Every structure is written in C-alpha cells, then in structure tokens.
Amino acid sequence: MAPRSPSHSSAVSRSRLVQTALGAFAAFFLGMIGQYQAQAREYLPQSVTFKGEDKFQALVTRALRENWRALPMGERVAQFGLALRGTPYVGYTLEIDNKIESASCNFNGLDCWTYFETALGLARMIGTPKPAYTPSDLLAEIEWTRYRGGVCTGFYLERIHYLAEWWYDNEARGNVLNVTGDVGPTVALVGRKCQEMTVLWKGYRYLKNDPSMLPEMGRIERRESALPFNYIPKSKVAAMEKNLQNGDIIGIVTNQTGGHCSHVGMAYRTKDGVLHFMHASKNHKAVVLDDSLSTYLNRFKFHSGIIVARALPRTATIIDPTHYADRIQYITGMPPLVVARKG
Secondary structure: OOOOOOOHHHHHHHHHHHHHHHOOHHHHHHHHHOOOOOOOOOOOOHHHHEEOHHHHHHHHHHHHHOOHHHOOHHHHHHHHHHHOOOOEEOOOOOOOOOOOOOOOEEOOOEOHHHHHHHHHHHHHHOOOOOOOOOHHHHHHHHHHHHEHHHOOOOOHHHEOOOHHHHHHHHHHOOOEEEOHHHHOOOEEOOOOOEOHHHHOHHHOHHHHHOHHHHHHHHHHHHHHHHOOOEEEEHHHHHHHHHHOOOOOEEEEEEOOOEOOEEEEEEEEEOOOOOEEEEEEEOOOOEEEEEEEHHHHHHOOOOEEEEEEEEEOOHHHOOOOHHHHHHHHHHHHOOOOOOOOOOO
C-alpha cells in the first residue's frame, strides 16, 4: 500500500532527525530545489545533451494539436509512450561525457529507462501551458525526475542509478504514487545485493574514467540493498492486470543479483481489453507494444514479478525540501541520501 501522510508530531520528530542528517547540504538543497519550474541546469551544450530536436518538435506539435494536455496524467504518459514506438533501442545513451553529468534526452535512441522517463517528462512538460516548448523545457522535467531530490550539479553520482530508489525518491516528491500494494498481492524481497554499478563499472563511461567514485557508489548500493522492497510475484500478475491503468510504470523485478529490477516499461490496454507491456526492447531493437504483461513476464525465467508506479499531475509536486526529506524518511525508514563529493 502507498504510505499515508505521517502525523504532525511524528513528522516533526523525523524532520528534525533528517535535517541533522542533511547537515551542510541542507542550505544548498533548499536553494536548488526551489528553482524547479525554471530552466534545467545545463552543464553541457545541447549538441551533446539533446538529440533529435526535429522529432521532439513534431511530437509536441501533434500533442498540442490533439490536446493531449486535457487527458488524465496516465493517459497522457501513455499517448507519448505510444508515439515513441519504433524508436531504435540504444543502450548507454546516458553516458554522454567522461566527467560532467547533465540532464539529457535522445529521441534517436532509447533504452528502457530513458523511454519511460522521456514519456513521463513530455507528459509533465505540456501540463504547463506555453506558446512553444524548447528542449530546455523537457530537460528541466528530466532533471527533476532523474536526479536525487530533483537536483543535478554536474556530478555523476547525483543521478539515480537504481529503479527502486527512483520509485521512492519520486514518490517522496509527488511525481508518482507507488501503487504496487494497491493493485495486487505483494511479497517482500529481502537479502538482495545491489552491486551492478561497482561490479560492471568498466561498462559505465563516467566510472571507467574516474574509478575514485567507486567507494561512494558502493555506499549508494549498500543503501539500495537495504531499502524495503515489496513486489507482485509474476504468478499473480495475470489476475491483477485488470487493476492496471494506461501509463502505469512497470518495473520488472529480477531473481538475479545486481539490483532489484532488471527492466522497466509501461502498461497499455488495447481496445480488446488486453493489458500490454510497452517498452524499449533490446530483443526487438526498438520501442514496441509487446504481448500482455503476464505473457511477457512468463517468457523469461529471470523475471520474478513487478512493481507499479502511477504518474501524478504536476500539481502534486512537492518542492519543499523539508517535506521531501520527511517523506523519504517515512517511506524508506532512512534519511535522504547525501552523496559525498571528493575534494
């Protein structure tokens, strides 16, 4: 079940603990998160961070012409997801520099994470009426969901690298609601050792070029491993597909070590009533509307179940850092993660 709002007295107590944990970071975070709604903080030129502007503009023109803004948030996300079908699958599109991290988007190639994130960002972007939209508008939305606390200052480890943390951090900031326990029966996953980034670090451009980040990446992974994690077993999915809505974000839980989830996509129900899994597929080499979700899960022995997040409208966004910090503490039992920077 999604957590309820904490009581005032317990919230105050937890908030004090969290503020202590934030330490010197608090003042910085207060200033940076309050700038949400403004342009993205771009640390690299858009020639590097934004690919396929012609496709972006064509898609936005269609969305405005067909008034997708009037759709409920989930339907809006799904419409953008459908419109991105056929985009080639390209891995590691987020690894765009050797040192400097910056929000980015690539309409010429998507992987599973950037696919759902781009659809969500577009849906959030057009929620604010403007006479025209620019790549910077979308990059601002992507920064807000891709980075811990919605803040990127150019440091690689500020990016959320594991899906479970993305779930919790974005729920704490009112971007999504974790509805996993509302839509189906769940079981707890315990003892999972999250270590993909430190084991396979040579496959990540930033880590390969700066291995000094590995100890801090390991600390992030240990926290990830300790997060409370409940999921719906794949044997239960067929019976609960009726509870899913268009645009629901579906995390695919793996039975392998390395992380909690190995893949992610979205739910989409066609007119015949079948609830499909829509995703950027490495096997199909493109964004596709795949089989029913349960059929898809059963094709792979390494898939053990799903988690589900439901996109919320921008009006639900939480930008107050104390409220965000308190919600992280309440949802996870841990204070917000403060990433240590060397030097």
